[in-house]
Structure formats: C-alpha cells, structure tokens
Amino acid sequence: MTAFMPVTDKVIEDLCAIVGPHNVSVDEEKRLAYSRDEVGVQFWDRQYCADVVVFPESTEHVSRIMAYANDKVIPVTPRGAGTGLSGGAVPAFGGIIMSFEKMNRILELDLENLTVTVEPGVVTSEIQSVAMKHSLQYAGDPCSGDASFIGGNVAENAGGNKVIKYGTTGANVLGLEVVLPSGEITWFGGKRRKDVTGLDLVHLMVGSEGTLGVVTKIILKLVPLQERIVDLLVPFEKVEDAISFVPKVITEAKIVPVALEFMDRRALKIVSRYLGSSLPFDDAGAHLIIQLEGNDPEVLADEYEKVGDMCLESGALEVFVADNRNFREKLWKARKGIAEAVMAFYTKYAKEDISVPIKEVPALIKAVDEVCRKWDLEAANYGHAGDGNVHINLLAGEDRVDWHEAIEGARIDLYEVTKKLGGTLSGEHGIGLKRKKYIGMFLDEAQIRLIKGIKQVFDPKGILNPGKLVE
Amino acid sequence: MTAFMPVTDKVIEDLCAIVGPHNVSVDEEKRLAYSRDEVGVQFWDRQYCADVVVFPESTEHVSRIMAYANDKVIPVTPRGAGTGLSGGAVPAFGGIIMSFEKMNRILELDLENLTVTVEPGVVTSEIQSVAMKHSLQYAGDPCSGDASFIGGNVAENAGGNKVIKYGTTGANVLGLEVVLPSGEITWFGGKRRKDVTGLDLVHLMVGSEGTLGVVTKIILKLVPLQERIVDLLVPFEKVEDAISFVPKVITEAKIVPVALEFMDRRALKIVSRYLGSSLPFDDAGAHLIIQLEGNDPEVLADEYEKVGDMCLESGALEVFVADNRNFREKLWKARKGIAEAVMAFYTKYAKEDISVPIKEVPALIKAVDEVCRKWDLEAANYGHAGDGNVHINLLAGEDRVDWHEAIEGARIDLYEVTKKLGGTLSGEHGIGLKRKKYIGMFLDEAQIRLIKGIKQVFDPKGILNPGKLVE
Structure with missing residues (x-):
C-alpha cells in the first residue's frame, strides 16, 4: 500500500484554484456528513472522516482533481447520494471526498436512439420521470431510486425490483465517460448497442465501486413503457410455500413478471409498525408481490388470473389485485420501507x-x-x-x-x-468497506490476484477509493 | 513480447502424456485445417500454421496443457468450430491449437433455475434444440448457430438476429469455468442472477477472444419460448426509406421485435443467385425482415398489422406476412446465406x-x-x-x-x-488478427494501455492466443 500524503493547507488552496473556493469544504460537520453512507456509523470500529469535500461541476474539474491527487498521492473517494449499504463511499483513508451533487444534469434525451445521457449526480427517479413523459422507461430501478444518484447505481451495479425482467443497472448501461486516476478522460462504449472492439471495459467499470475510475457521464438505454401495470399481493401461511411458488411463474406460467418480491412475517410487522398501517393478512408467514405489465388489458388480465389461480393452488391464503394506484402505492411503500423500518427500531x-x-x-x-x-x-x-x-x-x-x-x-x-x-x-x-473481510470466503486466490492486478493497472498509485473490495 | 519456445518432439511426447496420443495431431493437413477460420487464407500475408493440434476431453486436460505451455512458454490458441470472421482462432505464432470439439457435452439442463450448463464445444443450435423441448429458449443466437460452438460465441461475444430483444451472447451468460494461463481452474459467476462480489470478471471474459483465459464450462440462462412467431418481409424501393423506418417500430409502435434485419438489393441478388431462388420484389432497393413473437395470437396479429401499416405509410412496396414455416425458412435462408454467397462469387x-x-x-x-x-x-x-x-x-x-x-x-x-x-x-x-491494425482508430491510448495491462495480469507470459486484439 502506497503511503498517502496529508491534505495540507496548500492542498486545500490548490483544490480551491481548480474548482473554486465555493466548491471546497473543510467544515468538520460537512466532512463528517459526507464521510457516511447508510451503513451506520456504529458499524465501524472508528469514525472515518475525509479531510476535504470537493464538489466538481464538470468533467474537466474531475480530471484536474484526479491528476492533482494522483501527482500528490492523496486518496480520492467518489460519492453519490450516500444511500449505499456497504460503506463504498466511506473514505477509509481520509483524503478527498468527491461529491457529485453538482454534476446533476440530464444532458440529452435521444428519442431516436432510445438513450438518455446523464451526469452521475442525477437522482435516478428523475431519469424515470423524463423518460415516462415520452412513454419510455429506464429499466434499472433500485428501491432507493427516489434518493440515490445514478452514478452510485453504476458504481455498485444496483439491482432493484425489475431485475428479473430488465436486468441490473449494468444491463441498462451503454456507455460511460470515465476519468482515470491519471486524470485522462476517456469513453467506454457509447450509444451503439453492440461493441466488441477491445475488452468490455464498460461492464468492468459497472460495479467496480469507484475503485478503477470516476464516471462522469452515463449513457443509459431506454425501453418502451408498458401501458398497464398490475400488482398482486399474495399472502401465504408458510414462508416455504411462498418461496417455493416463485419460480413457477416463469417455469410453469411462462410469464416473466416485472417484479417478484417477498416479505416474511417479521419484516412486514416491523414495517407496518413503522408506517402505522398494515397490509391484509399481516399474520401470514410471508407475502409475495408479483408485478405484471403489458399493453393489452385482456392479455394482462388473463395473465394475472392465471398467476393468481396458480398461487391459490400452491397454498396462497388470498390473492389481492392491486390495479389501482392507491393500493399499489401502499404495498410498495411497505416493501420499500422495510430497510428504513429495521433501522428505526x-x-x-x-x-x-x-x-x-x-x-x-x-x-x-x-x-x-x-x-x-x-x-x-x-x-x-x-x-x-x-x-x-x-x-x-x-x-x-x-x-x-x-x-x-x-x-x-x-x-x-x-x-x-x-x-x-x-x-x-x-x-x-x-462489498465496499463492510464486506471486504468476508470476500475471501467467496473468491479464490486467483480471482483476488486478478482483481488486485486490474486495480493496479487502472490505479497504479492506489489513490482511488482505497481500502475497498479486496484491498 | 516473450520469445516463444519451439514445439519439439519432446513437447509432443509430453502433450501425448497429458491428453493421450489419440488427442494429439501433428499431421500437416490437419494442422493447416485447424489454423484457419472463415476469414479466408488469402486475407493473410503468409500462411499461419500450428505446430500441433490437441483435443482436450476435460477441464483437467485443459488445465494441465495450460500449466505445461505456460511453463515452457509455448503459445496456445483455443479454437471452436472455426466459423470466426476475424482470425481470432488463427495461431499467429504457431504453437498449440486447442480444439474443443471433444468437449461437447450439454452437462445439465436445470429447469428450476432456468439455466443450461454446457461445455464449449457444443454446437449452439443443439442448446436451442434441448431448450425448446421444454418450451424454453437460449436467446443468444448468432446466424452461424447451426455450425458455431458456444465457446466461440462466448469468446467473440457473438451477436445475431435477436440482440434487439434479448441482447448479445454476453447478456445470456451467467457463469464461466475458466482455466487461466497458469493452469489454475476457477469459476466466474454461477447460476445466481445477481453478483456484485468483486469485479465483473464474467463479462470481462466474454468477448476477450481467448486472450485472457480458456473457458471450459458455460452457464447460460434460458427464457420462456414464445408460442408464436411471425416474420414480415418488407421490400422498400429505396434503401434509405427502409433504414429510416427501422427505429419507428420501437419508438412509435412501442414494440420491441425479436429481429429487425435488412438486406440491400445487391446482397439479395447475390444470395438469390447462390441459392437459385429469389424473394418477391427482388429489384427493390432493400428488404426488411421484422420478426415478432408472442403467446396470444390476437395480440400478435394486432402487432404485425400495426407494424405492417406503418411500413406501408413509410413507403414499403408490399408487406408479406410469413406466418408459415416454409416461407419463413425461405426468407431466413436468404438472410443467413449472404455471407457464404459473397464468398462463393x-x-x-x-x-x-x-x-x-x-x-x-x-x-x-x-x-x-x-x-x-x-x-x-x-x-x-x-x-x-x-x-x-x-x-x-x-x-x-x-x-x-x-x-x-x-x-x-x-x-x-x-x-x-x-x-x-x-x-x-x-x-x-x-478484432482478432484481421482488425487489430485498425483498433487504434477507435480506442485511445489510455484504453489500449488498460487492455494491455489486463492481458498482462491474466497472462503474464503472453502465451494465450498471442498477437490478437491490441498486441
């Protein structure tokens, strides 16, 4: 591990010269706030704190900061909205936090190529709103989409509720503008749908947790929005019955749902208490939420009736059809609220x-x-x-x-x-900071050697988000 | 570049000891035949020829060959069915050709996880046949699927006709057993659908043209087969009109077709002559083939009528609906035969x-x-x-x-x-051998440095398929 250089007054001055003093903060409260994600401070054995928070406004800013930090050997930890759940944006070695909240523009909606080009600080749900105005959708949709930044989604390869039909964030990324630790600006991929010219660096970047390069622009693909959505809420007495039913939707009904989620009894109890409202059959062992979509109302009705009947044959206590917005919002609020509810109690x-x-x-x-x-x-x-x-x-x-x-x-x-x-x-x-001590249980020596080697190729001085993944 | 060691009689003897003499060939005709793909010998400025062809029957064989070759610094070029179009399997530095034709087993069809696990030497269409018996499909489907090996598809990240709806080969790969140049055997990914534990080495391998490691097992995902397929054959007077119409299917009709192919007048003339049969309107500037699929016959009929009407509004000369097998086979035979027809004339x-x-x-x-x-x-x-x-x-x-x-x-x-x-x-x-001299027009210095660096991490002695991509 490289010995990192301290962030001196001179460094602060130099950063101010690059991004302007209004885009640099050394305020202690701010530094602490920008050194956390949603893992919770109590998880760590000590309090991590950046020495300075910078707010670049352009790729040029990012490039100059990286070149500077690389030259001076100062750690840089890129940060989205701080909704992460692995300490990926926690500055393990202090140094510079690079917040993307000011790079938050939707740069281009290209209706002919069905792409949207965004900066990393755009809140994911904003992309959705823009796409929906044109009957399109961005199909990468993490549960944290109302708060998380798309840059963070890319860094973590966020999943969400729609993976079963549309894949993870990575499956929906076509191109990335990347600033390498050296400060070089490059593009991996683009608006083209197919590219075998060289190695697939786009998907090497996706999920690399900000350890290989800093993403400064993202080209996402859009898909047609289906006109109708129906959610089924299906309580089962036993959690095993609920879970065993899941694969049958695809294997027997031959239907690929948009989402197929579950909550067990305790999860539902906690979130009901948190939200002060409950779902029917809240004593059931588990609830499934099955979301189907389509353009044709009759086909959709046939599909949900088929799935509903199969649920009942497999031991479901009841099948509730959420075909109106209120009920749908209520049940998704429950599903999406569990993470927060657990932390509240x-x-x-x-x-x-x-x-x-x-x-x-x-x-x-x-x-x-x-x-x-x-x-x-x-x-x-x-x-x-x-x-x-x-x-x-x-x-x-x-x-x-x-x-x-x-x-x-x-x-x-x-x-x-x-x-x-x-x-x-x-x-x-x-993996971030939180899970790295366990990664050796899942990756063998060869894989860890390869990952460390790739990190070394991208970031020879090890300044970019150090202490994460396998480091 | 490492100096490679020659393949001596002792080397042949050692290889025979590893895989058995029946799995080693030094016959000149065979060596030449296994040193070609479909690029055509006349493309190269000299005749490439391997020193020996080996036919491993197991991962263990591959591992022992790689460890041996790595130790002796002998080039190894993995080879599928030889249907490649970039010289990817041509042994630029001689040495060992590793043919996968004996590792051709479909190892497991897992109907609950919707996966199929195969060896690299399986012909792609065989996977399709097995899946179809269970109303499933493997959606990666290159035009060469009747001849190409799945291992070659993975190495090249093959595309094909269904990418618009189902993505390339890579989008359908969940896991890979890989033998590294060192001989180490490892698994990237698996049957799980989501994995952010470490970097995405699965998709780094896909499309790496056999330069990073040797794939010995492949886990592919399967999707439900749609019950009905309809192809539209649509001649346009002008090629521009045909091509301009293409994006409208998705952007205006909001339909994602399975395939949306085109052939211009000269392509169609050549293939018609080659096959001795023609398609209607063979003087048209271009033909589109639009494939739609679905389970509901009425919805499918609505869709193809909608698309057909839109074609006519956009200047199509006629819309032929290929809803029977004969006509469908005829038009796809034309589409898929063009590559061969060009080489014939x-x-x-x-x-x-x-x-x-x-x-x-x-x-x-x-x-x-x-x-x-x-x-x-x-x-x-x-x-x-x-x-x-x-x-x-x-x-x-x-x-x-x-x-x-x-x-x-x-x-x-x-x-x-x-x-x-x-x-x-x-x-x-x-890229292979054929296009590597042009890659610098598309990748910048940083990207080439990164790709070379990654190659070095996986294959420090540079023995695996040397002379390809950016080397």
Whole structure:
C-alpha cells in the first residue's frame, strides 16, 4: 500500500484554484456528513472522516482533481447520494471526498436512439420521470431510486425490483465517460448497442465501486413503457410455500413478471409498525408481490388470473389485485420501507444481501432459521425472490451483550451455507468497506490476484477509493 | 513480447502424456485445417500454421496443457468450430491449437433455475434444440448457430438476429469455468442472477477472444419460448426509406421485435443467385425482415398489422406476412446465406462489421455509397438494422489490379465516418488478427494501455492466443 500524503493547507488552496473556493469544504460537520453512507456509523470500529469535500461541476474539474491527487498521492473517494449499504463511499483513508451533487444534469434525451445521457449526480427517479413523459422507461430501478444518484447505481451495479425482467443497472448501461486516476478522460462504449472492439471495459467499470475510475457521464438505454401495470399481493401461511411458488411463474406460467418480491412475517410487522398501517393478512408467514405489465388489458388480465389461480393452488391464503394506484402505492411503500423500518427500531442489526440461484431461496431461508436458533437471533427476511437476492436482516434486542460475537458467528455460518448453495456475498449492495473481510470466503486466490492486478493497472498509485473490495 | 519456445518432439511426447496420443495431431493437413477460420487464407500475408493440434476431453486436460505451455512458454490458441470472421482462432505464432470439439457435452439442463450448463464445444443450435423441448429458449443466437460452438460465441461475444430483444451472447451468460494461463481452474459467476462480489470478471471474459483465459464450462440462462412467431418481409424501393423506418417500430409502435434485419438489393441478388431462388420484389432497393413473437395470437396479429401499416405509410412496396414455416425458412435462408454467397462469387471482398447508433444507419449507408464511388468498389450491405450493426461487404471484380490499395483506402474512409457517427470497428465479429491494425482508430491510448495491462495480469507470459486484439 502506497503511503498517502496529508491534505495540507496548500492542498486545500490548490483544490480551491481548480474548482473554486465555493466548491471546497473543510467544515468538520460537512466532512463528517459526507464521510457516511447508510451503513451506520456504529458499524465501524472508528469514525472515518475525509479531510476535504470537493464538489466538481464538470468533467474537466474531475480530471484536474484526479491528476492533482494522483501527482500528490492523496486518496480520492467518489460519492453519490450516500444511500449505499456497504460503506463504498466511506473514505477509509481520509483524503478527498468527491461529491457529485453538482454534476446533476440530464444532458440529452435521444428519442431516436432510445438513450438518455446523464451526469452521475442525477437522482435516478428523475431519469424515470423524463423518460415516462415520452412513454419510455429506464429499466434499472433500485428501491432507493427516489434518493440515490445514478452514478452510485453504476458504481455498485444496483439491482432493484425489475431485475428479473430488465436486468441490473449494468444491463441498462451503454456507455460511460470515465476519468482515470491519471486524470485522462476517456469513453467506454457509447450509444451503439453492440461493441466488441477491445475488452468490455464498460461492464468492468459497472460495479467496480469507484475503485478503477470516476464516471462522469452515463449513457443509459431506454425501453418502451408498458401501458398497464398490475400488482398482486399474495399472502401465504408458510414462508416455504411462498418461496417455493416463485419460480413457477416463469417455469410453469411462462410469464416473466416485472417484479417478484417477498416479505416474511417479521419484516412486514416491523414495517407496518413503522408506517402505522398494515397490509391484509399481516399474520401470514410471508407475502409475495408479483408485478405484471403489458399493453393489452385482456392479455394482462388473463395473465394475472392465471398467476393468481396458480398461487391459490400452491397454498396462497388470498390473492389481492392491486390495479389501482392507491393500493399499489401502499404495498410498495411497505416493501420499500422495510430497510428504513429495521433501522428505526433496532440498533443491533445486520443487513445481509445474499444472492443464490433462484431455486435455492427456500433452502437459504431454512438455513437462516437454523443460524438464528444457534446464535439466538431474530431474522426479518425480504427481497427479490424472483432473482434469488434476499435481504436477510439479523436482529437482536438493545440489551444483547454478546452481539458482536453472535453476529460474527452467525455471518460465517450464513456465508458458508450461501456458498454451498452456489450463492454469493452480495447481490446488489456491494462489498465496499463492510464486506471486504468476508470476500475471501467467496473468491479464490486467483480471482483476488486478478482483481488486485486490474486495480493496479487502472490505479497504479492506489489513490482511488482505497481500502475497498479486496484491498 | 516473450520469445516463444519451439514445439519439439519432446513437447509432443509430453502433450501425448497429458491428453493421450489419440488427442494429439501433428499431421500437416490437419494442422493447416485447424489454423484457419472463415476469414479466408488469402486475407493473410503468409500462411499461419500450428505446430500441433490437441483435443482436450476435460477441464483437467485443459488445465494441465495450460500449466505445461505456460511453463515452457509455448503459445496456445483455443479454437471452436472455426466459423470466426476475424482470425481470432488463427495461431499467429504457431504453437498449440486447442480444439474443443471433444468437449461437447450439454452437462445439465436445470429447469428450476432456468439455466443450461454446457461445455464449449457444443454446437449452439443443439442448446436451442434441448431448450425448446421444454418450451424454453437460449436467446443468444448468432446466424452461424447451426455450425458455431458456444465457446466461440462466448469468446467473440457473438451477436445475431435477436440482440434487439434479448441482447448479445454476453447478456445470456451467467457463469464461466475458466482455466487461466497458469493452469489454475476457477469459476466466474454461477447460476445466481445477481453478483456484485468483486469485479465483473464474467463479462470481462466474454468477448476477450481467448486472450485472457480458456473457458471450459458455460452457464447460460434460458427464457420462456414464445408460442408464436411471425416474420414480415418488407421490400422498400429505396434503401434509405427502409433504414429510416427501422427505429419507428420501437419508438412509435412501442414494440420491441425479436429481429429487425435488412438486406440491400445487391446482397439479395447475390444470395438469390447462390441459392437459385429469389424473394418477391427482388429489384427493390432493400428488404426488411421484422420478426415478432408472442403467446396470444390476437395480440400478435394486432402487432404485425400495426407494424405492417406503418411500413406501408413509410413507403414499403408490399408487406408479406410469413406466418408459415416454409416461407419463413425461405426468407431466413436468404438472410443467413449472404455471407457464404459473397464468398462463393467474389474473391476480392472485405466483410466489414460496423456498429453505429441505430439512427445513424442511414448516414452510414450513404457514406458507404460515397466510399464506393471514390474507390470504384461495389457494396452489398445487410445486417442487424435494429441494433445498428451493419455487415458492409466491399467488393471488386476478379480483374481488379489495385485491390489492396483500394480496399485499404476504402476501409480507412469508412472507419473515419464510422467514428464520426459514434460507431465502432466491430459489433460482433471481433478484432482478432484481421482488425487489430485498425483498433487504434477507435480506442485511445489510455484504453489500449488498460487492455494491455489486463492481458498482462491474466497472462503474464503472453502465451494465450498471442498477437490478437491490441498486441
């Protein structure tokens, strides 16, 4: 590891000369605020804090900051909206936080090429709003879309509810303008749909957690918006029945839903208490939310009736059809509110982001029960049942004294099962600072060597978001 | 560049000990045959020839060959079915050709996870046949699917006719077993749908043209097969009208077709002569083939009527609905036969594989006309209009004396226009040996440095498929 140079008054002065004094902050409160994401400060063994926060307004600014920092060997940690769940934007070695909140323009909506070109600081849902005006959609849609920046989505390869039909963020990215640690500005990909000219550097960047280069422009593809959406809310008495039903939608009904989410009893109880409103059958073992879409109302009705009937045959307690906006919003508010609700009621929680092959979700949930029994923990499970990505929340009461020991043991047990099931450590939240100590359970020596080697190629001095992934 | 060691009798003996003598060939005819792909020997300035061809039967074989070759510093060039169009499998430095024709098993069809696990030597269409028996499909479907190996498709990130709806090969790959040049065996990805644990090495491998590692197992995702397919054959008087119509299917009709292909007049004439049968309106400037699919016959009929009406409004001479197998096979035989037909009638041809943003296809076709006028060449153009990937065939008669000069000048002009249009050198055929001298027109210094660096990380001695891409 390179020895980093300190951020002196001279460095601050130089940064002010590059981006203007109004785009540089050394205020302590601000530095602390911009050194956090949603992992929660209590997770870390010490308080991380950047020495300075800079707010570039252009690619040129980013390029000059990077060239400067590279020359002076000062760490730079790029930051989106701070909605991350892995400490990816936490400055592990202090230095410069580069916030993208001022690079927040939608640069071009190209209706002929079906692309939108944006700066990294655009809130994801704004892209959606612009696209929807033209009956189009950006299909990468993380649950945090109302707050997260698209740049952060790209850095983490965010998933979300629509992956089963439309893929992750990466599947919807066509091109990236990238500033390398050297300050060089380059373009990977573009508006073209196919490109085998060289290696696929676009998708090497996506999900690289800001460790290889700084993304300064993003070209996303758009797809036609379907005219009609229907959500089914389906309570099952047993969580196993709910989860076992999931793959049948595709394999038996031959329907690819937009979303296929689940929440278990505890997850639903917590969010109901948090929101002060509940969903029907709130004592059921688990609820599925199945979203279907289409342009033809009759075909859509046929599809949801078919899926609904299959649910009932598989032990569903009831099938609620949310074909109006109010009900739909209510149920998605519940689904999307769980993460926040857990944090509101628990201080001792671990948010896991396990991804397994779809058919292994029941085995995973069963293993979570066993892990909880062994370590005397509770679990609230929810997530993207349709793509096998389950957000397991391991919980304990405030008074639990051996929390650290218990959660550490539980994690190791959970990860071992995950690995046996052909799964992995993180499906969409990323490794960042939070999970890097466990990555060796999932990647072998060769892979870690390759990843470290690639990092070295992109960032020889190791100044870009140091201390993340495998470092 | 490393100095490679010669393939001595001792080396042959050692290889025989690894894979068995029946899996090693030094027969000259065989060595020559396995040193070619479909680029055509006349393209090269000298005859490339491997020193030995080996036929591994297992990952273990591949691993031991690689470890041996790495130790002895002998070049290894992996080879699929030899249907490549860029010299990707041509052994630029001799050494060992590793043919995958004996690793041709479909290992597992997993109907619950909707995946199929295959060895690299499986013919792509066989995967399709197996999937179709279960009303599923593998959606990566290159035009060469009846002959090409899936391993070659992965190495080149093959495209094909369905990219507009289902993406390229890469979009359909979930996991890869890879043997690194060191002989280490590792897995990138798996059956899980989401994975952000580390960098995306799966998609770094896809399209890397066998330069980073040797793929020995492939996990592909399957999607539900739609019950009904309809192809529209639509002749237009002017090629511009045909091409300008293309994006409207998505932007105005809001329909994402499975395929949206075009053939210009000369392409159709050549293939008609080759097949001894013609399509209606064979004097038209261009024909589009628009494939739609669905489960509901009425919705599908509505869609093709809508698209058909739009064609007629946009100047189509006629709309033929190929809703029966015979007509469909006939028109696809024409579309898929063009590449072969060109080679049957011309010895002086250059097959280009330009990819541009969809809306720039008309500008590209116009530029091709100008380039042909300037260099006194003919052009037969066809390809994937729906995704912007156009196969431009630049042609001259047998008696053309300054062919090399003309084609070189024409290429440079064509590539310059391509670049201006936001396009790139290759959409699906790859760089290989054929296009590497032009890659510097499309990748900047930083990108070439990064690609060389990544190659060095994976293959420090440079033994794996040397002389390709940017080397």
